[in-house]
Amino acid sequence: MSLTNRILVAMVAGILLGSLFNIMLGSAALGDSYRMVVSDWLVNGVFDVIGRIFIASLKLLVVPLVLVSLICGSSALGDSARMGPIALKTIAFYLATTGLAITVALLAAVAIGPGSGVELAGEADFVVAPAPPLADVLVGIVPSNPIQAMAEGNMLQIIVFALLFGYAISHAGESGRRIASFFSDTEAVIMKMVLILMTLAPYGVFALLAKLFAEMGIGAIMDLAAYFFTVLAVLIFHGLVNYSLLLKVLAGVSPRMMLNKMRPVWAFAFSTASSGATLPVTMRTVEHRLGVHNSVAGFTVPLGATINMDGTAIMQGVATVFIAQVYGVELSFAAYLTVILTATLASVGTAGVPGVGLITLALVLEQAGLPVEGVALIIGVDRLLDMVRTMVNVTGDATAAVIVGRSENQLDEAVFNDPRADLESNRE
Numbered sequence: 001m002s003l004t005n006r007i008l009v010a011m012v013a014g015i016l017l018g019s020l021f022n023i024m025l026g027s028a029a030l031g032d033s034y035r036m037v038v039s040d041w042l043v044n045g046v047f048d049v050i051g052r053i054f055i056a057s058l059k060l061l062v063v064p065l066v067l068v069s070l071i072c073g074s075s076a077l078g079d080s081a082r083m084g085p086i087a088l089k090t091i092a093f094y095l096a097t098t099g100l101a102i103t104v105a106l107l108a109a110v111a112i113g114p115g116s117g118v119e120l121a122g123e124a125d126f127v128v129a130p131a132p133p134l135a136d137v138l139v140g141i142v143p144s145n146p147i148q149a150m151a152e153g154n155m156l157q158i159i160v161f162a163l164l165f166g167y168a169i170s171h172a173g174e175s176g177r178r179i180a181s182f183f184s185d186t187e188a189v190i191m192k193m194v195l196i197l198m199t200l201a202p203y204g205v206f207a208l209l210a211k212l213f214a215e216m217g218i219g220a221i222m223d224l225a226a227y228f229f230t231v232l233a234v235l236i237f238h239g240l241v242n243y244s245l246l247l248k249v250l251a252g253v254s255p256r257m258m259l260n261k262m263r264p265v266w267a268f269a270f271s272t273a274s275s276g277a278t279l280p281v282t283m284r285t286v287e288h289r290l291g292v293h294n295s296v297a298g299f300t301v302p303l304g305a306t307i308n309m310d311g312t313a314i315m316q317g318v319a320t321v322f323i324a325q326v327y328g329v330e331l332s333f334a335a336y337l338t339v340i341l342t343a344t345l346a347s348v349g350t351a352g353v354p355g356v357g358l359i360t361l362a363l364v365l366e367q368a369g370l371p372v373e374g375v376a377l378i379i380g381v382d383r384l385l386d387m388v389r390t391m392v393n394v395t396g397d398a399t400a401a402v403i404v405g406r407s408e409n410q411l412d413e414a415v416f417n418d419p420r421a422d423l424e425s426n427r428e
């Protein structure tokens, strides 16, 4: 079986087994000794350990991969004056698609009205963390100590350092060329590490999903069905229809080919609910399977995993309308515009780790004049939506890489159109 299929089988098996455990643990008929085996030994024992090792092994690659790949990319571009346009196009694409995502989400939520008829059940409770001042955010992008930035995994600071380093390499003559070849060899080695870890993914994905579904209160979905399915529908629409149209119109490439090659990335995104942890797999797929040169992919993908969260913005759009409806607040046209603007910015500020979208939602609610405690209403179903919105988030990053790559002549269409490209990662 190909690796992609093995990962997909592991996903389904993990979901099924986890759901079975969930039913068993919820049943009073389960004896104490069986309960201990299922809950303590399997779910919180073996599955928990394998799942955590899997996530840690993905995360361990993120900093070296982003640093090295971006240094390679920017050193290749350094003297061609293309760095600025690539950065501008990428950022403009990210902001525009996030704006589009949230607009669709608001329209759908207003049309469907997921919150009408929902009763407020008791006092909701949610405490908001204060947002840092904008000046600090801006200053914080430039690292005062690159080693510290790497130790803390501060992605934007690493990006700034790597861009500068790569640019300097391209202007440092013979010494620069020697260093550049060192980094390009290192990149090949790290990409190999990604591949080795990907072959272990079926076990990791299985363990993560079995544990998650064993613990997830699926029942909460029924109480919030209208909200849950509205978010889900918009996520699917944006992920499949909007990105496909953009790929077709702006890059003239086959969306079907792209979506097909994204399947393993989706499995990682779904099971980890983290664009950050999925980043090594997204990078490998974008460069080796979709054929985007690392001068573009090395910048676009890590930046996207940090600031581009269309799926998160969609959840925030629907959640805002939902909460307004539950609290009986009428949103004005200006309030909708505020939501579009703040949700776009909030998604920039959302880190690519599980559940942060819910925290930045508080910011959006505050700006729209809604009670922030409303966040508590939707916490119950957020994990599952987080898994799906992370899939959309990483698809947005890969789509941007293909479109910007194509516009910069940095897309190898032969690789893109070859269903068996990067055979190694898809070995029979």
Ligand code: ASP
Pocket: 273, 274, 275, 276, 309, 311, 312, 350, 351, 352, 353, 354, 355, 356, 357, 358, 386, 389, 390, 393
């Ligand atoms: N889990 C999301 C991601 O990593 C962020 C969020 O919406 O919470 O992309």
